[in-house]
Amino acid sequence: xxxxxxxxxxxxxxxxxxxxxxxxxxxxxxxxxxxxxxxxxxxxxxxxxxxxxxxxxxxxxxxxxxxxxxxxxxxxxxxxxxxxxxxxxxxxxxxxxxxxxxxxxxxxxxxxxxxxxxxxxxxxxxxxxxxxxxxxxxxxxxxxxxxxxxxxxxxxxxxxxxxxxxxxxxxxxxxxxxxxxxxxxxxxxxxxxxxxxxxxxxxxxxxxxxxxxxxxxxxxxxxxxxxxxxxxxxxxxxxxxxxxxxxxxxxxxxxxxxxxxxxxxxxxxxxxxxxxxxxxxxxxxxxxxxxxxxxxxxxxxxxxxxxxxxxxxxxxxxxxxxxxxxxxxxxxxxxx
Amino acid sequence: xxxxxxxxxxxxxxxxxxxxxxxxxxxxxxxxxxxxxxxxxxxxxxxxxxxxxxxxxxxxxxxxxxxxxxxxxxxxxxxxxxxxxxxxxxxxxxxxxxxxxxxxxxxxxxxxxxxxxxxxxxxxxxxxxxxxxxxxxxxxxxxxxxxxxxxxx
Numbered sequence: 001x002x003x004x005x006x007x008x009x010x011x012x013x014x015x016x017x018x019x020x021x022x023x024x025x026x027x028x029x030x031x032x033x034x035x036x037x038x039x040x041x042x043x044x045x046x047x048x049x050x051x052x053x054x055x056x057x058x059x060x061x062x063x064x065x066x067x068x069x070x071x072x073x074x075x076x077x078x079x080x081x082x083x084x085x086x087x088x089x090x091x092x093x094x095x096x097x098x099x100x101x102x103x104x105x106x107x108x109x110x111x112x113x114x115x116x117x118x119x120x121x122x123x124x125x126x127x128x129x130x131x132x133x134x135x136x137x138x139x140x141x142x143x144x145x146x147x148x149x150x151x152x153x154x155x156x157x158x159x160x161x162x163x164x165x166x167x168x169x170x171x172x173x174x175x176x177x178x179x180x181x182x183x184x185x186x187x188x189x190x191x192x193x194x195x196x197x198x199x200x201x202x203x204x205x206x207x208x209x210x211x212x213x214x215x216x217x218x219x220x221x222x223x224x225x226x227x228x229x230x231x232x233x234x235x236x237x238x239x240x241x242x243x244x245x246x247x248x249x250x251x252x253x254x255x256x257x258x259x260x261x262x263x264x265x266x267x268x269x270x271x272x273x274x275x276x277x278x279x280x281x282x283x284x285x286x287x288x289x290x291x292x293x294x295x296x297x298x299x300x301x302x303x304x305x306x307x308x309x310x311x312x313x314x315x316x317x318x319x320x321x322x323x324x325x326x327x328x329x330x331x332x333x334x335x336x
Numbered sequence: 337x338x339x340x341x342x343x344x345x346x347x348x349x350x351x352x353x354x355x356x357x358x359x360x361x362x363x364x365x366x367x368x369x370x371x372x373x374x375x376x377x378x379x380x381x382x383x384x385x386x387x388x389x390x391x392x393x394x395x396x397x398x399x400x401x402x403x404x405x406x407x408x409x410x411x412x413x414x415x416x417x418x419x420x421x422x423x424x425x426x427x428x429x430x431x432x433x434x435x436x437x438x439x440x441x442x443x444x445x446x447x448x449x450x451x452x453x454x455x456x457x458x459x460x461x462x463x464x465x466x467x468x469x470x471x472x473x474x475x476x477x478x479x480x481x482x483x484x485x486x487x488x489x
Contacts, residue, residue: 051451052451147448147449151444151465152444152445152447152448152449152465153421153444153447153448154415154416154418154420154421154440154443154444154447154448155421155424155440155441155444155445155465156415156420156421156422156423156424156425156431156432156437156440156444157421157424157425157432158366158424158425158428159425160361161358161359161360161361162358162359194347195346195347195350195351196347196348196350196351197350197351197354202354202358205354205357205358209350240357240358240359243357244353244354244357247353247357276359
């Protein structure tokens with residue numbers, strides 16, 4: 001019988017991996033958003049002097065990892081493993097950054113849930129004693145996502161009111177065996193849920209049931225209530241998706257109060273006209289690694305439930321008329 | 337089997353719920369914007385056509401070709417300058433349907449996929465948006481042509 005498991009899908013990290021540092025880089029639009037001042041680097045130009053958007057995205061991943069290590073006064077040779085991924089086919093942004101970083105690397109794909117997924121895996125590695133220091137990182141880029149999933153940038157098309165804007169951003173977290181930062185205590189591994197939404201322009205609705213499933217499982221497994229948390233934050237459900245979560249979770253007898261929000265709703269302002277808000281791996285990654293971690297260090301937030309959500313579609317599956325499966329992974333980050 | 341049926345019903349129920357919950361497009365405003373945007377482009381086209389017939393003394397079919405060439409040039413140039421996508425965001429169908437929208441649908445993939453090279457990028461991806469329009473437009477014009485040849489003659 002596994003001894004670090006609780007209930008249906010929750011992991012208990014007995015040694016509680018420590019969040020030593022976190023860093024995030026975002027694009028110019030995100031920099032103008034309400035959280036702009038928290039990010040470590042705001043790019044003036046999202047091509048960042050590179051020849052392609054893909055190269056710029058990979059550079060963001062690499063630089064986010066380096067910045068995180070710098071903040072902890074460490075070098076790439078001081079960490080034993082790098083865990084992460086991104087949205088592009090064959091996770092090239094992460095793979096190419098790992099080629100330069102030369103840290104033993106595990107690539108993951110969880111669509112926009114990758115930040116939470118890599119923290120779940122990274123915590124298992126540190127908790128299990130397989131490494132003392134692990135960097136977890138992910139990124140997304142508006143322009144690479146548009147060309148892979150949607151239309152050319154200069155095409156004069158309109159977006160549906162349920163659409164979200166992919167965040168140009170990268171975030172990295174350094175997990176260590178010891179330290180006096182916030183600790184990762186529990187993780188809940190998400191189940192893939194599909195309630196038949198086929199509209200790739202409405203990913204909030206496609207992912208919301210998965211978030212509800214994971215949050216409910218997490219609270220049930222730990223016998224906790226939502227108000228025990230200072231903050232429950234989902235990754236990129238946006239305005240519609242987070243509204244749906246509030247509705248659906250009520251049917252399970254759980255009420256989410258004002259301590260619930262979504263990174264996709266926080267990263268852009270209404271005036272930025274992003275319809276339902278932000279999306280992409282970089283959305284939750286950049287908000288967690290700067291804004292939320294800072295608030296935790298300041299002592300404003302002590303107990304946070306971080307739930308990153310992913311829409312597991314591909315352009316091919318969409319064109320073949322498949323519905324969009326969603327997944328959500330959760331972590332509790334707590335200060336002693 | 338039973339749980340399968342239950343799942344189907346749950347999906348249906350959820351989709352119905354999402355349908356009524358999701359923000360709707362403002363059809364009236366969008367139609368009005370499309371009318372104005374499309375109307376302006378057509379007015380411009382008419383002006384070019386009048387200019388061609390009056391100033392250059394072109395015959396009607398030639399004036400039509402002249403107009404198309406000028407409008408495609410304008411659509412392509414505005415796309416290259418990064419203006420057409422903003423116009424499209426505002427006017428919607430008004431800027432997609434006229435021939436300038438066609439120019440936009442060719443030039444935007446050309447710009448987007450230049451990095452994948454001249455053959456596999458621009459060459460292969462040039463018609464990803466306009467391709468279906470051409471395929472079905474030409475197919476249906478052949479069909480209509482055949483029908484008119486057989487019955488209307």
